[in-house]
Amino acid sequence: MEVITLKEVLEAVEGKLVIKGETEEYNSVSTDTRKIQKGDIFIALKGENFNGNKFTINAIESGASLCIVDEICFKSEDVLNKSYIVKVKDTGKALLDLARYYKNKLNIKVIAITGSTGKTSTKDLVAATLSNNFKVFKTEGNFNNEIGLPLMVFKLDKSYDIAVLEMGMNHFGEIHRMAEVANPDIAIITNIGISHIENLGSRENILKAKLEITDFFGKDNLLILNGDNDILSTYKNNDYKLYNISTIDKSNSSFFAENINLSEKDGSFDIFEQGENKYKDFKIPVPGKHNVLNSLLAIACGKYFGMSYDEMQNGMKNLKSTSMRLDIIKKESFTIINDCYNASPDSMKAAIDVMKNVDGKRKILVLGDMLELGKESFNAHKSIGEYARKNGVEVIIAIGKFSNAYKEGFISSEDKKYFKQCETREEAFKYIENILQKRDIILVKASRSMRLEKIVDKLKNINS
Incomplete structure (x- = not known):
């Protein structure tokens, strides 16, 4: 994380300074008192079964130099000016607001990935494909919600060229708020299934929730869709660029895979771009037809960034898959x-x-x-x-x-x-x-x- 100042924090979270501390520059953010290091910003989140405000003193004792709270659960004399204390209306919103502010300080391209399934596999494949030409950051583990995504943003610094960020959701509005933080240049929707249909009611509503990933798009942004998915195959929008990938319909695909060969460990296929055969026997180090589709999504990103197919093939050799997935x-x-x-x-x-x-x-x-x-x-x-x-x-x-x-x-x-x-x-x-x-x-x-x-x-x- 690059340095962020107290002045910038106050501007980002619209907070009120209630206690003065000693340090006014910070280069790490934490929401977990067990992981705090000296000089960190601590944001006291609340949930159904926990209240981080009650651990403010623990955070200060562990080295936090700035605590952002929405409840005062301590005595002022216990802080003893060891840490700045900033009070906000909602610490969950403050976490998102600070991450958005911080991300806007960086000159970094963002690829955001959502979908009912395949988000993490696609994230891994995109990061590998681009790795030949760029320094790429990718979401760690399952840090893909309104707490995890901003924490991933705080891990970025100016040395990265591209960030590949995963976005999951259970309800309307969640991806909108994450997209406001990440402000992606490219978005990928892997598929629309029935995961979370209990909360959203229909696949059409799931699509609507996933499309929040484009809420801040303009003419220069790109949405990449899995055209083999029945709902995504018919989606149209003229407000931004749109790529479709497929293994079924060559005529309506930006990128198409043919001559697919699969083994228990890997696979290969020919790549067609706008119906024209551009590359033979592209190899992927993961099994399954679904990973052919996920790889095409990654290839579409590579082409957007001007990579050759040979460069993408070399990048694919750097694949590091998330554990417990096939x-x-x-x-x-x-x-x-x-x-x-x-x-x-x-x-x-x-x-x-x-x-x-x-x-x-x-x-x-x-x-x-x-x-x-x-x-x-x-x-x-x-x-x-x-x-x-x-x-x-x-x-x-x-x-x-x-x-x-x-x-x-x-x-x-x-x-x-x-x-x-x-x-x-x-x-x-x-x-x-x-x-x-x-x-x-x-x-x-x-x-x-x-x-x-x-x-x-x-x-x-x-x-x-």
């Missing part, structure tokens, strides 16, 4: 596919597609619930059971309240399929251990809160 772990006698980070109907199907290309015999799914699907939940889980049955899966082991939905879709009278419903992760692991055969492929996937990575950890320790 991590293929080869044991001596069986294979684990760890995809425990999150789950939606689209990402479930994508993982099963990858599983088909993994060398092995029996295909086993260990599945938990997909969350925030509302009234679509039962049918969405049932559809995954059906998809698994049609794509060669022999065994499903399910945990969670929608296990019966998986079963209804998976079990068919004419097929010899095996379904096991388990109450706990421990029960599921023991069942796998009992049925495990040589050259089995075990895909473990569910929404993050199901914590199915604990099953993966136990599977890793099986002596094979």
Whole structure:
């Protein structure tokens, strides 16, 4: 982070200085007293189950030189002028306002990524593709909400050329507020599925919420869309530039992939630009057709920044993927596919597609619930059971309240399929251990809160 002054902070957050301190220049921001270092700005956030204002003294004792609060939960004599105290109406808004102010001080291009699935994989691929020509920052882990995104912005400095920032959401307005902070030059929407439909009511509303990423766009901005997605394929807008990528419709695509070849570890395809073959056998170091689409989104960014296809191919070699996303772990006698980070109907199907290309015999799914699907939940889980049955899966082991939905879709009278419903992760692991055969492929996937990575950890320790 570049230095920001007390004067700039007061201007950015429209705060009132209530106690004077000693240091008026800062180069780090924290919302967590456990991570504060000497000289930091501490912003005291509030949530349903916590109130950061109550930890102001802890922050000062840990070295904070400026605290931004919206409640005074301490005695003035306890501060003893060790830290400046700035009071605002809302510390959550202050965090966003300060991040917006700070970002505007930097001469850096921003690519913002949203979508129902594929945000993080696309972020990783975009950052790698551009890395041959630029110094690129990318969102760490899942810091993609109204707290995480500004904290990522504070990690930027003038040495970076491009920032690739991920934006997630649950409700209307969230992406709008993040886009106001990041002010992206390019936005990517990976797809529109049914994740968060419980809160937003329809896929059309999900699209509307995702399109908030363009709320601050002008004629020179670019929106890149996955044209294989049914809703995105028909989207039009003349207020800014628009690229479509596809593996289905060459005639209406800015970038198109043909001659796709997939293996259990990687893939390759030919790139068509505006219908003309521009590059043969572009290689990607990740499996799955969904990653062909994600790579095309990255390629579109590279072309916007004037890169050649050879430069993008070289950049792709620098790919560093986020953990627990389609991590293929080869044991001596069986294979684990760890995809425990999150789950939606689209990402479930994508993982099963990858599983088909993994060398092995029996295909086993260990599945938990997909969350925030509302009234679509039962049918969405049932559809995954059906998809698994049609794509060669022999065994499903399910945990969670929608296990019966998986079963209804998976079990068919004419097929010899095996379904096991388990109450706990421990029960599921023991069942796998009992049925495990040589050259089995075990895909473990569910929404993050199901914590199915604990099953993966136990599977890793099986002596094979």
